[in-house]
Amino acid sequence: MRGYEGRVRLPQRKTRLSAGYDLEAAEEVTIPPGQVALVPTGLKAYMGEDEVLLLAVRSSLAVKRRLALANGIGVIDADYADNPDNEGHILVALVNLGTEPATIACGERVAQGIFVRYLTVAGDQPGGLRTGGIGSTGTA
Numbered sequence: 790m791r792g793y794e795g796r797v798r799l800p801q802r803k804t805r806l807s808a809g810y811d812l813e814a815a816e817e818v819t820i821p822p823g824q825v826a827l828v829p830t831g832l833k834a835y836m837g838e839d840e841v842l843l844l845a846v847r848s849s850l851a852v853k854r855r856l857a858l859a860n861g862i863g864v865i866d867a868d869y870a871d872n873p874d875n876e877g878h879i880l881v882a883l884v885n886l887g888t889e890p891a892t893i894a895c896g897e898r899v900a901q902g903i904f905v906r907y908l909t910v911a912g913d914q915p916g917g918l919r920t921g922g923i924g925s926t927g928t929a
C-alpha cells in the first residue's frame with residue numbers, strides 16, 4: 790500500500806491451525822469513548838473472484854478493552870483491491886464501548902482476517918465496478 794511500504798508487517802497466523810491472519814494497526818489511533826475510528830492497516834488483499842476476506846475483532850480486544858467492530862464483521866470484497874479511491878486500503882472500524890479513551894498502538898494486532906469462499910445465485914452477473922469502499926455504491 791502506497792505510503793506504508795516497509796512500515797507494515799504482513800499479517801501472520803499465530804498458530805498452525807489459527808483461522809485468522811492478525812492485522813496490525815499501521816498508525817497509533819486513540820478512540821474516544823462511544824466513538825468509532827477507522828484504523829488503517831496499510832494493507833490491501835488480492836483474492837479469487839469467489840473469495841472474500843472477513844474481518845473479526847480479536848476477542849482479547851473485545852473482552853479486555855471493550856473495543857468492537859462498528860460493523861460487526863468486515864467484508865473485504867475481491868474487487869476492493871486497487872480501487873481508484875483508496876487502492877483497496879483495508880480499514881478496521883473500531884468502536885469504543887468503554888468509558889475511557891482507548892489508544893491503539895502502532896503495530897498492535899487489532900483484527901483477524903479469514904479468507905472464505907462464497908456462493909452466488911445462479912445467473913447473477915452484476916455490472917457495477919467498485920470505485921471505493923465504505924458506502925461507495927451509494928444507499929439506494
Ligand SMILES: O=c1ccn([C@H]2C[C@H](O)[C@@H](COP(=O)(O)OP(=O)(O)OP(=O)(O)O)O2)c(=O)[nH]1
Pocket residue numbers: 844860862863864865866867868869878879880881882921922923924925926927
Ligand atoms: O471493515 C471493513 C469493511 C469494508 N471495508 C472496505 C472493503 C469493502 O470491499 C468495502 C465495502 O465494504 P461494505 O460493502 O461492507 O460497505 P458498504 O457500505 O456496502 O460500501 P460499498 O457501497 O462501497 O460496498 O469497504 C473495509 O476496509 N473495512
Ligand SMILES: [Mg+2]
Pocket residue numbers: 926
Ligand atoms: Mg457493499
